[in-house]
Amino acid sequence: MTIIGFGFLHPTEFEANSSVRKSSDQVDVAYLAYEAYESMACKIFLNICSEIRKKWPTVHRICVHHRLGNVAVKEKSIIVAASAPHRAETLDAVKFAIDEIKKKVPIWKKEVYVDKTSKWKAN
Numbered sequence: 001m002t003i004i005g006f007g008f009l010h011p012t013e014f015e016a017n018s019s020v021r022k023s024s025d026q027v028d029v030a031y032l033a034y035e036a037y038e039s040m041a042c043k044i045f046l047n048i049c050s051e052i053r054k055k056w057p058t059v060h061r062i063c064v065h066h067r068l069g070n071v072a073v074k075e076k077s078i079i080v081a082a083s084a085p086h087r088a089e090t091l092d093a094v095k096f097a098i099d100e101i102k103k104k105v106p107i108w109k110k111e112v113y114v115d116k117t118s119k120w121k122a123n
Contacts, residue, residue, distance in 0.1 A: 004122040032077060034068045037106040043067075048100045052082070054098065056089045064097065066107060077109075 005035045047064045061083040080097045082090045100108075102123045112118045 019046045029073055030112050030114045031070045033070050033110040033112055034077065035108050038067055041105050041107060044105045048097055052093045053098060056093045058089050059084045059093045
């Protein structure tokens, strides 16, 4: 689900992303299965972007992309990017966004293991 797309127009940009790890709790992961309450998630993503603009007015562009469905090991599950004239604002804004997404956005993940067992995990 992509909320806001962009092209960077400013000299400083920063992106954070998260890949599916190969193992969790000493068990080999085959993939993660993500589900979301999509309409609510979109509203919360937009609210987080609005909060970023209030806290860091120099941030010009924000992009949030979170995958749903099955995401294989080493593939990206989330990307958050921002641009601003100075890197400090982008680093702070992206960290804030990731923290807020983990706390507030109704996205759930299930780890599916190589042995075909699975377990729902907290974000």
